Amino acid sequence: MTTGLTYSQYVTQIATLAVVDQANPEFQTILPQMITYAENRIYRDVDFLFTSIATTAYGMTVGSRQVVVPAGTFVVPEQINVITPFGTASPDTGVRNPLLPCTKEFLDQVYNNSQATGLPQYFCPFDDYTFLVGPFPDQNYQCEIIGTYRPSSLSVSNPTTFISLYLPDLMIMASMIFVSGYQRNFGRQSDDPAMAQSYEQQYQMLLKSAISEENRKKFEAAAWSSQSQSQTASPTR
Numbered sequence: 001m002t003t004g005l006t007y008s009q010y011v012t013q014i015a016t017l018a019v020v021d022q023a024n025p026e027f028q029t030i031l032p033q034m035i036t037y038a039e040n041r042i043y044r045d046v047d048f049l050f051t052s053i054a055t056t057a058y059g060m061t062v063g064s065r066q067v068v069v070p071a072g073t074f075v076v077p078e079q080i081n082v083i084t085p086f087g088t089a090s091p092d093t094g095v096r097n098p099l100l101p102c103t104k105e106f107l108d109q110v111y112n113n114s115q116a117t118g119l120p121q122y123f124c125p126f127d128d129y130t131f132l133v134g135p136f137p138d139q140n141y142q143c144e145i146i147g148t149y150r151p152s153s154l155s156v157s158n159p160t161t162f163i164s165l166y167l168p169d170l171m172i173m174a175s176m177i178f179v180s181g182y183q184r185n186f187g188r189q190s191d192d193p194a195m196a197q198s199y200e201q202q203y204q205m206l207l208k209s210a211i212s213e214e215n216r217k218k219f220e221a222a223a224w225s226s227q228s229q230s231q232t233a234s235p236t237r
Helices: 005-018 024-046 105-110 162-166 166-181 194-217
Strands: 052-055 067-070 076-084 095-098 121-129 130-134 144-147
Touching: 024 162, 024 166, 024 194, 052 067, 076 121, 076 130, 105 121, 105 130, 162 166, 166 194
Parallel strands: none
Antiparallel strands: 052 144, 067 130, 076 095, 076 144, 121 130
16 A cells, blocks of 8 residues: 655645746746645545534524524535434434425425424525525524535645545646646647546546445445456356
């Protein structure tokens, strides 16, 4: 197993591939944007298991259908559990009551005023930091909210990340696509029009295997198992 890349190793490798001096001021200026481009592209392309989090830091207020969390807490909200009985903060010492996702139109039609109270059964995202629930809560219930988050980027102060350690090849390819654009090698008018396309092709090839491996972790591979699809097994799973 390889040890992946630290921040300094990553910078050295990119500078070598791009044929640029690491100390070049312009190179240093684009480094943060390059890392952001590479990481965000990978995070959006691969549904990583490690980015899932659960928090019980937020709750409901009697008579209000809003559950408010700080903006940016979740990239993709996946599930809300209401913890009962009322006053229980930990879902492990109480009971999880999963809310079903629905539309805002459904909530507005069925639970259209604060007189429709009870244990909430449905939820919908309203914006990046507000969820709506129905019926309106009849107690100040605590919630368990589950979703994905965006980890801290690779930097001098954060010298390793999951991507740099376990998917360094994919990160290098994504970074070089950005560098190619910066060096104006996207168009036919450039000296090397195939440069960006070549890195893009390599990125797409590596991406397929990364997605396959991540699906195996979540038992979403062949036949909802953790096994890769066999090329010789008969009959297939």
